[in-house]
């Protein structure tokens with residue numbers, strides 16, 4: 001997993017492989033270390049993610065709640081079909097936007 | 110065709126990937142579509158994660174995973190010997206979670222149900238839970 005700070009006060013988080021309860025725990029810890037201190041937005045780049053289950057949804061929801069308090073936004077970029085399907089099933093789309101690419105996600109901020 | 114496997118692993122989060130990989134390898138002979146494969150892997154991941162995060166609140170317990178192929182039907186059973194579920198009907202309700210403070214959203218059983226043809230849950234308080242996922246791979250859903 002790669003985490004970098006970009007312009008627009010955003011954290012660009014790029015997990016690889018499979019986002020299950022195991023990886024979700026690591027992502028939660030790493031991301032929460034960086035929130036606040038100027039960072040108020042998160043872009044999840046899911047272009048390298050081949051799998052996600054409900055633990056990923058829980059992790060995204062949890063980060064959304066924190067970001068909301070900071071007045072920022074969470075955007076999911078480039079999810080593959082399996083991942084997109086889980087996101088759609090979860091109702092997450094009511095509160096979090098999907099962008100086709102990181103570039104376009106950045107433009108939305 | 111007919112095939113079976115049976116294994117047991119420690120309820121550690123790194124073993125969630127193991128359970129998905131074994132399941133995927135087990136059904137290869139049925140030549141599943143990409144969609145069928147990811148549906149079954151996701152359902153197994155939900156059941157195994159539940160056994161790991163909910164069944165053993167005081168530590169790490171063993172999780173059982175077994176599979177059976179009967180014709181085109183696959184049966185995957187995930188079992189634990191943990192605390193059990195006191196109200197199965199409520200647990201299976203969409204969005205019900207016993208652990209909202211752990212960032213759980215209560216989607217696990219709903220995902221298992223929509224990604225399998227049928228799921229069967231047996232549980233006894235204090236002695237554990239057995240979840241069986243049933244899914245037909247390939248072919249017309251009507252034919253056996």
Ligand SMILES: Nc1ncnc2c1ncn2[C@@H]1O[C@H](COP(=O)(O)OP(=O)(O)OP(=O)(O)O)[C@@H](O)[C@H]1O
Pocket residue numbers: 054055058155159160163164189191192193194200201205206207208212213214215216217218219238
């Ligand atoms: N193996 C198990 N042992 C004990 N309790 C369980 C087990 N599996 C499920 N439960 C109970 O059933 C509830 C619902 O499970 P479900 O998978 O639908 O949601 P969740 O695990 O809470 O959240 P999510 O799956 O979205 O992360 C759990 O919160 C837990 O209380």
Ligand SMILES: [Mg+2]
Pocket residue numbers: 054155158159216217218
């Ligand atoms: Mg669950």
